[in-house]
Amino acid sequence: MPHYSADFIKEMPKSDLHLHLDGSLRLESLIEMAKRSQLTLPSNTVAGLKELVFKESYNNLGEYLHCFQYTCGVLRNMENLEQASYELAIDNQQEGVNYIEVRFAPQLLIDLPAGITFDKVMHAVNNGLKRAQTEYNQQAVVISGDKPPFAYGIINCAMRMFGDKGFSPYYTNLFQLMRDFEPMQVIKLAAMELVRASVRLRDEEGVPIVALDLAGQESGYPAHNFKEVYEYAHQHFLLKTLHAGEAYGAESVFEAITECYADRIGHGYSMFMPEMIRDPNILDKQKYIKELASYIADKRIAIEVCLTSNLQTNPAITDIKQHKLRDMLENRIATVICTDNRLVSNTTVSREYQLAVDNFDIPLKRLKDIVAYGFKKSFFPGSYVEKREYAKQCLEYFDKVARKYGFIY
Template sequence: MSASGPAFPEEFLLRLPKTDLHCHLDGSIRLATLIDLAKEQDLALPADTVEGLEQVLFKENYASLEEYLECFAYTTAVLRSEKNLERVAYEMAVDQFNVGIRYFEVRYAPQLNAIPGELSVEQVVEAVHRGLARATSEYNAQPAVASGEEPEYGFGQILCAMRFFNADFSPWFKKFWELHQYETPKRIYGLASMSLVATADNLRKAKNLPIVAIDIAGAEKGFPAEDHKEAFTLAHKKFFYKTVHAGEGYGPESIFQAITDLHAERIGHGFHLFDTSNFSNPLRTQESRDKYVEGLIQYMSNQRICIEVCLSSNLQTLPSATLESHPAAKMIARKMAITLCSDNTTVSRTTVLKELKMAIDGFKLTPHQVKDIMITGFKKSFMHGDYVHKRAYVRKIINFYEKLEREYGILD
């Protein structure tokens, strides 16, 4: 079944309502904007044209996750002013809405952007909010949306703590490291996460900003979730949702830790969920590994812990991976809750629309499966505000989806 074939017309795929629940602000900056902002700041880039950057930095494929992450040193560097943050957030929202995204949750680590004495973490978050809100207001002013004929557009913010950092990560982390120089590194990681949760709680209370969840990002192996357990317990008590990067660079134990230590309701990537070879204890028998993984799958399935699947990103950072062997196929077959996400639209050269087409072609999805995955994104979103409103919004999305199915003759 082809995404461009009669079963799924191109225009239908573009118009159908979609979510993007795993998209990084600093990985989704327009390259032309990156060049502009770098020039304003006299920041040297590896190339000074979009084509040049695509050849030497933002590639089709990367040799490793480490090479993939090199891109973020440049994007983060230009996102240390309110003006730049607001511009990039606005453009990101526009780009998302233009490919049929109706609701998305942008994530980023504001401690990477903040500059002590010049740009606070609070100012970072508020600047991003202004950009997202401005774009959303413009799209919601369109006649079809304003009249109620189509569902409105929306967004939330997810603030990321870092599993690991050192003083070179940002001016904020440099100052934080200096202030806690007598603490152990693991303790410092957890304290920075605690600071982020406390700041997020204050902003949500004082400004009613749609900060919907807390995340941790960065290298998994050697930097366990338990380092951030105290911070995520606080987030849990403050009624923040929790999504955790896990199973991207390490095995099922990392996903287990995210759920049991950090109360994760969603998992970012989860690529290594089925990998029984990737365990910290090499003496485990194959039987015990199989039971561990199966138990984890059953728990996640029953609890409807949603996996934020990022196909392009995984294929780019895991050289041995192929679309045909991607574990999303097993997740779908086992009726697990999944949603398709971009991860980084610029660094991965993708959109959710492209991810959807890849999934349809690679996994031979039926119309019923496509609809289930798309609607799961809305149902498992961490939408800010009243639950009754969310239920009504999801119903409106389903009605609009079914209207498009009838219009384009999509039959299961």
């Protein structure tokens, strides 16, 4: 295997297509924001929060998700939300990430009695990202064309499930308003309102909302419940990704593609685990997986791979080398290296790439392919022609950096 230095990985152009805003705050800023919002944290020091909440490893997915109650709490303040968005873009720029797609669930932050509407939430996020983009792209090295510019899109997450209290003021109020509806009807209604609002704000005010995601507990809340929501996105040229093949197996990925028109898959690693297939009608599980993988590869449906996050939330993966990235590469699937949550998983894009190249056989040409998928399979907020030109610019810069570090194709 070739050796890729940390300096080379940091300098090469990168993207992050699976990046949760509410899981990627700076710890110092979280403490500052909590004070501003008069919210109590388990500790007011970085060391204390790392010990009590944001750990190196977690016992289960529930403990991992526990972190988000604190980040979502402070982000229900529009000043905090804009700051977090701005700092997230800056943190990515400082490690050579040229393009990010920031995803979050706006309905976790909406608080109508407090005057926090969907539109205010989306504008706060966009304002922070846009400010960081403008500052970066005004640098001489970018204007001269020596380095590619920074760009971003926003992905809005619908929630697969939520309870009648505790998730957010918005969801609590919605359950109160619709108390005679079945819980799943309320959940689907919230998702439909989200996709409609996203299309409206994109079309009427130019906010670069590029896609819809489906997040939250996967097992027990199948993608087909949200078919109508994804049909609306599909019919209005809003692109589509789903968390699938994370806590549920190959059938989840199949549903995401066939029921929800998925353009990309978030995580996808359990797709290659036959023991997670539950449908009794699938008799030859290996054949089913092979055919599904071949279809995904042929259609260039990209998988957003989050190595550290998967290690932290899936007890079955005890060693990074067990990760199904190997199967994805062997099946020639379009794979994109992502962070998931920079704070909760204590990682960066550079660190995720280092994990990949240190533990899997990734020659330079394959590494460039992975980098390329990050730009070519992005939901870039412009025309296809503009996206191709941007991807070309970034990949020419990859070649330039590779030559600088002595790599020859």
